[in-house]
Structures are given as structure tokens and as C-alpha cells.
Amino acid sequence: MFKRILITTLGLLTGFSLMAAPVFGAASDVSVKVEKPKTPTRVNNFNLNFVALDIQGRTMTVKCYKKAPADVAFTQFGSDIALSAGGNTANCAVTSGILGDNGTYQFYVTAAADADTATSETVSVNFDTNGPGDPRDYQKNKTGSCEYTIHFKTADDSGMTVKVEVYRSENTSFSADDSSRVLTIAAGSNEIHDTTNTVPDCGKNYYFAIRSFDSAGNGSGIVGDSEITIVNSTTTTTTTQQTTGAIPVSGSGGSVLGLTATEGGEGATGTNGEALGETSPSAEVVTMPQNDDRITTARNLLLGGGILLLGALIYAFWKKKQTPTE
Numbered sequence: 001m002f003k004r005i006l007i008t009t010l011g012l013l014t015g016f017s018l019m020a021a022p023v024f025g026a027a028s029d030v031s032v033k034v035e036k037p038k039t040p041t042r043v044n045n046f047n048l049n050f051v052a053l054d055i056q057g058r059t060m061t062v063k064c065y066k067k068a069p070a071d072v073a074f075t076q077f078g079s080d081i082a083l084s085a086g087g088n089t090a091n092c093a094v095t096s097g098i099l100g101d102n103g104t105y106q107f108y109v110t111a112a113a114d115a116d117t118a119t120s121e122t123v124s125v126n127f128d129t130n131g132p133g134d135p136r137d138y139q140k141n142k143t144g145s146c147e148y149t150i151h152f153k154t155a156d157d158s159g160m161t162v163k164v165e166v167y168r169s170e171n172t173s174f175s176a177d178d179s180s181r182v183l184t185i186a187a188g189s190n191e192i193h194d195t196t197n198t199v200p201d202c203g204k205n206y207y208f209a210i211r212s213f214d215s216a217g218n219g220s221g222i223v224g225d226s227e228i229t230i231v232n233s234t235t236t237t238t239t240t241q242q243t244t245g246a247i248p249v250s251g252s253g254g255s256v257l258g259l260t261a262t263e264g265g266e267g268a269t270g271t272n273g274e275a276l277g278e279t280s281p282s283a284e285v286v287t288m289p290q291n292d293d294r295i296t297t298a299r300n301l302l303l304g305g306g307i308l309l310l311g312a313l314i315y316a317f318w319k320k321k322q323t324p325t326e
Contacts, residue, residue, distance in 0.1 A: 029055045030118040032062070032111035037094075040126035040216035044099040047091035050120060052111035057086040060113045064092035069103030087111070099127045131218035133157035135164060135210055137192075138223045146202040149194055150183075152210055152223070156190040160214045163187055167209045168197065173229040176209050176222055187212070 032052040052062050060083040065074040077098060081090055092109060099105060108122045133155025143149040154161045166183035167176040174180050182197055199206050209224025222230055 028116055028118050030060070030111055030113050030116040032109055032118045032120045034107070034109050034120040034123055036123050037125050039124065040128045042127070042129045042216045042218045044094075044096040044127065044129075046094050048094050048107055048109075048123075049089065049091045050109050051087070051089045052083055052109075052118075053087035054085075054111075054113040054116070056113065058113040059083065059085050060087050060111050062090065062109055062111045064109050065107065066094075066098055067106040068098070069101060069105065074106070074108070083111075094125075099125075102128050102130065126216070128214070128216040129218060130160070130214075132160040132162075132189075132212045132214045132220050134221040135212050135223050138210060140208050140225060143196065147196055147198050148206060148208065149196050150208055150210065151192075151194050153192045154187050154189055154212055155220070159189050161187060161189045161191075161212045161220075162215050163213050164193070165211050165213065166195065166197065167211075167224070168199070168206055169228075170201070170204050170206055172207055172227050173231055174207070175232050176211060176224075176230050177232065 030053070032050060034048060034050040037046060037048060048064065050062065052060055054060055062081040062083060063076050064078050064081070066077050067074045078092055081092075083090065092107070094107070103126070105125045105127055106122050107125070109120045111118050111120075135152045135154055137151065137153040139151040141149045141151070150166055152164065154164065164185045164187045165176075165181050166185065167174070167180040168182045169180050183195060185193060185195055187193055197208075207225045207228045209222050209228060209230060211222045212220040224230075
């Protein structure tokens with residue numbers, strides 16, 4: 001009887017092992033994951049980061065692939081990337097030579113160690129440099145001893161405007177950037193806004209400028225007080241037009257105050273829709289497991305359960321032998 005139970009148990013364990021082998025053995029020892037870059041974006045030069053691993057500790061080769069809006073298929077870009085034994089983190093350099101026309105670009109990477117290969121998920125980036133329309137109807141009024149009210153209407157640009165930034169200075173020449181920004185207002189297209197700003201010194205005169213942005217970070221032209229000069233990077237733009245305290249947008253009898261913004265060290269004309277201060281896209285950071293813990297755990301559970309079952313049967317047989325027969 002005991003021999004029959006023992007043979008049955010061993011047969012079941014062998015069967016379980018054979019059934020489990022294809023399930024866990026199908027998992028590749030090579031894995032690769034690519035992070036999701038910021039989208040939409042106006043940045044045409046960024047790194048597409050990835051992490052590739054091989055649990056056998058072999059050297060690896062990674063290739064980067066892209067598909068532009070007008071492409072019918074994916075093509076490799078850049079040279080093959082060699083990784084040290086076991087894998088590492090690296091990146092595919094996405095440049096202006098890849099991101100040209102506005103539209104949606106797709107990317108993925110492959111990793112190989114000997115004959116084992118893996119392909120990452122495909123990520124998309126919406127490249128957009130159009131920019132929102134310029135704000136209009138700008139007015140500045142001193143509504144208190146220490147308070148100014150800024151009035152404006154956003155452009156009717158079919159939803160491109162998502163926010164308006166307000167810049168302030170006690171000088172007539174200043175940079176419209178993070179150093180002078182005092183307000184960020186959530187605003188859609190074709191909206192009228194009146195916003196107040198309390199100044200630090202009630203005895204001084206202050207000068208203001210405003211600018212619209214879209215979701216990709218593109219900026220409109222700058223509108224502000226007529227006597228100000230906006231200085232950004234190496235470009236200085238001055239207006240001599242005298243209006244009722246403001247520089248109206250083009251088409252309403254005045255002019256938009258232009259500027260040059262900096263992006264990654266390269267200037268771009270503000271009236272062409274470039275945004276200020278953005279140097280790289282943000283992305284969701286992705287981490288990868290260092291080995292396939294599921295395989296190890298499942299195998300340990302299977303072997304441990306079999307050993308416990310076999311031990312229980314042997315103990316039961318021994319116990320039966322120790323019981324005196326009446």
C-alpha cells in the first residue's frame with residue numbers, strides 16, 4: 001500500500017514539474033523597458049531612456065527604432081548600443097533630425113543577449129511647436145495703494161491656450177521668465193480675465209507683461225506696458241510706441257512685444273510661439289526587477305510542497321508500523 005502511494009506521489013510531482021516547465025520557461029531571460037517621455041512637447045532634442053537586463057549576466061546589444069508621422073514603418077536610428085554584462089540603463093538620443101514636422105512620433109527599443117531578444121513597449125510623443133494666440137485687450141490699472149489689476153482676453157485659438165503667465169518688475173527693462181513671473185493663471189481660449197497683484201513696495205511704480213502658453217509649453221508673443229523693454233538671452237527688444245499704458249497685439253493698431261527665449265542654449269523668437277525656460281521633457285521614471293522572482297518563487301513552492309507531502313506519507317507509514325496489532 002505504501003509503495004503504491006509513494007509511486008503515485010512521485011508521479012504527481014513529476015507531472016506538476018513537466019506542466020510548470022513550459023509556463024515559466026517561456027519567460028525570456030532578457031527584458032527591456034523604455035520610459036515614457038513628456039507629451040505633448042515642443043522640445044526637439046531629448047534622451048529616450050531605457051533599462052535592459054539579462055538574468056544570465058551576458059553582454060547586451062540595444063537598438064532604437066522610430067516612426068515619424070509620415071513613415072509607413074519603423075526604422076532604426078542611431079548606432080547599436082553595447083551594454084555591459086547583465087545590462088544597464090542608457091538612452092536613445094532623439095534630435096532635431098528626428099523630430100521635424102509637427103505630429104505624433106513613435107519609439108521602441110530592442111535588447112539582445114546571444115540568441116535571446118526582447119522588445120519594449122511602444123511610446124508616443126506629440127511634437128507641437130505651433131503655439132497659442134497672443135492675449136489681447138491688455139490693461140493695467142492701479143486699484144489700490146499696493147495693488148494692480150491686470151485685464152486681458154485670451155485669443156480665440158480653438159483651445160490651444162491653457163494658461164497665462166504674468167511678469168512684473170520695478171524696472172522698465174527686464175526678462176520675462178521665472179525670475180520676474182508673479183502669477184500663473186489657468187485660462188482657456190477666448191476668455192476674459194481680471195487678476196490682481198499686490199506689490200512689495202507701495203511707493204514704487206511697477207511694470208507688467210503677460211504671455212499665453214499651450215499644453216506643450218509653447219508661448220505666444222508678449223503683451224505688456226508700452227514703455228518696457230523685454231530682455232531675454234542675448235536679444236533686447238524695445239518699443240517706442242506710446243499707447244494708453246499697454247502694447248496691444250498686432251491688428252489692433254499696435255504691436256506685440258517680441259523677444260528671444262532660450263531653450264537648451266539655443267534662442268527661439270518668442271513671437272513664433274516658443275516657450276521660456278523649458279530645457280527637457282519630464283517623464284515617468286520606470287524601474288525594472290533585477291531577476292525573475294516569479295520563476296524562483298514558483299519552483300520553490302512546488303518543490304517544498306512535494307517534499308512536505310512525501311514526508312507526511314513516510315511519517316504516516318512509520319506511525320502505522322509502530323502501532324501494535326491487536
